[in-house]
Amino acid sequence: MKVFKIPEATVMRLSVYSRYLYQLGREGVETVSSGDIAKGVGVSSAQVRKDLAYFGEFGTRGVGYKVEELYNHIIKILGLDQQWNVMIVGAGKLGSALALYQGFAERGFNITTVLDVDENIIGTKLGNIEVEPLEVLETRVKERNITIGVVAVPASAAQDVTDQLIKAGVKAILNFSPRVLKVPREVVLRNVDLSVNLEVLSFNLVFNS
Amino acid sequence: MKVFKIPEATVMRLSVYSRYLYQLGREGVETVSSGDIAKGVGVSSAQVRKDLAYFGEFGTRGVGYKVEELYNHIIKILGLDQQWNVMIVGAGKLGSALALYQGFAERGFNITTVLDVDENIIGTKLGNIEVEPLEVLETRVKERNITIGVVAVPASAAQDVTDQLIKAGVKAILNFSPRVLKVPREVVLRNVDLSVNLEVLSFNLVFNS
DNA sequence: AGCATTTTGTGAAAAAAATATCTATTATTT
DNA sequence: AAATAATAGATATTTTTTTCACAAAATGCT
Known part of the structure; x- marks a missing residue:
């Protein structure tokens, strides 16, 4: 069980750092400083170092971090060095989009x-996945060793x-439902409410003017 | 120009409160206490009152809040008492899903x-919107009075x-791009990175076990 | 070798956010 | 009418997160 509590904001930033490092790696950059990362992703350099400090010492003073090495560390921290089997429930607009989204597979999320x-939707194909009826939920979770479930159904069915x-x-x-x-307690839950995001924009448009 | 800074978390919670109040209103509930709201959306009652206190006094001591009245106040605060014209750039999986998503229109976001x-995509229809070429971007923003742009293109094209x-x-x-x-400074920006969300789950799965 | 430069890692300080506590109002009951 | 209960709003406290600032380490230059 965890000893330190890691701020969620830190975890989210690590994810962003990892993507930036990946990009740097592809560009052939070998070494990077906390300041470079900070500039690249729009935070302070102290923030970058503090975030990393929760998990260990990955850099060399006076030098910086080896891009590939740091990338691998973060991937490990985020648990992306393993495959996660995912089930999406709800194949409406959003569910379909998520099922077809390439970005997940790239990061080790295997939508099975x-x-x-x-x-009308059951039996249709999303990429090479065939939409199945809700009845097989339990069977599939077990036989396919699914750890992550994505809820993309209307609010009324979400719970x-x-x-x-x-x-x-x-x-x-x-x-993804607004519910x-x-x-x-032992189940990890995260909410993504697309409307909330637009509403925060709306608020800022009104409030900052 | 703003005088107080409102925490973004507060704004997001207001959006959630408003949805809960809407639901209560439809159920015919007339009055609600901060404790009720707190229970309904999973925060503390002090948090609810604190969030509201940034914007004024909306309740009656010993009684609570009138559901409809509070709802209207929050809608106003969030700027949802007006229509916002929105342009989506990128009609891939995600862009299409967003264009077809009904939840936006309900909250005053008009995807024009x-x-x-x-x-191959230009000319196809998403609901009753025809996908147009990127070239018309400036024309459409101006003639349709578009204030909000949604970026749903690959990272390479995002900037x-x-x-x-x-x-x-x-x-x-x-x-929505991972970039x-x-x-x-005067442009309001918000990032929604779908992968980050799965990665936070992944982190918690690894870290909490 | 010594000195200047860079940059990490970290403890301390500051800022921000959340939580708890207290006070004032309103409604209800006796 | 007084006492009791409920609950918002305000204030104080605690916790969390971010920022700051500097010693320690590594490198490179003279």
Whole structure:
């Protein structure tokens, strides 16, 4: 069990750093300073060092960090050195888009299963994944060793689907529905509310003027 | 110009409160306490009151808040009492899903235009919006009075599209590409990185076990 | 070799955010 | 009408997060 608590903001920044490092690596850059990273991703250099300090010492004073080495460290920290099997529930607009989104596979997220209740959608293909009926949820979670469930159903069905996912043994839930979900403490939950994002923009447009 | 700085977390929570209040309103509930809201959305009651206190006094001691009244206040605060015209650039999987997503229109976001560079996509219809070529960006922003631009293009094109949007007069950018964008200070920018969310889950799965 | 330069890692300080506590109002009950 | 209960709003406290600033290490230059 964890000893230190890592700020969520730190984890999110690590993800961003890793992407920047990947880019640098492809450009052939071998060494990078906290200041360079800071500039590249828009934070302070102290912030970069503080974030990394939670996990160890990865740099050399006076020199900086080896791009590839630091990248590998962060990938390991984020748990991206392993494959995660993912199930998406809901193959509407959003669910389909997520299923087809290439960015996930690149980071080790293996979308193995997509479910829906709509007869017209079941049986259709998203890339090479066939949409299956909700009934197979538990079977698939178990036989495909799925740890992460993505909830992309309407708000009204969200809690029910979540309960089913948890009962089937999923360990983490990414919720795209605009509904506050109840999950047991040991299940990791994250909410992505697309409207909220636009609304924060709207607020700032009104408030800053 | 703003005098107090409002925490972004507060703004996001207001958005969540508003949705909960809307739900309560439909259920016929007339009055609600900060404790009720807190329970409904999973925060503390003090947090609810604190968030609201940034903007005024909306309740009655010993009684609570009138649901409809508070809802209207929050909608006003968030700037959702007006229509915002939105352009989506990039009609790939994600851009299309966003264009078709009903949740935006419900909150006053009017997606008027969708652009892409791909010949095969231009001319196709998303709902009742026809995808147009990138060339019309500036014209459309001006003639349709577009304030919000959504960047849903690959990372490599993101900054270029952003620059064009800003040059055309857009005031806020919602960025779905995994790229750190540079924008002038007066332009409101928000990043939504779908992979980051899965990666935070992954981190927690590894770290909490 | 010594000195200047760079840059990390870190403890301390500051700022921001969340939580807890207290006070004032309103409504209700006795 | 007084006492009690509920609850917002304000204030104080605590916790968390960020920023600052500097000693320690590594490199390179003279």
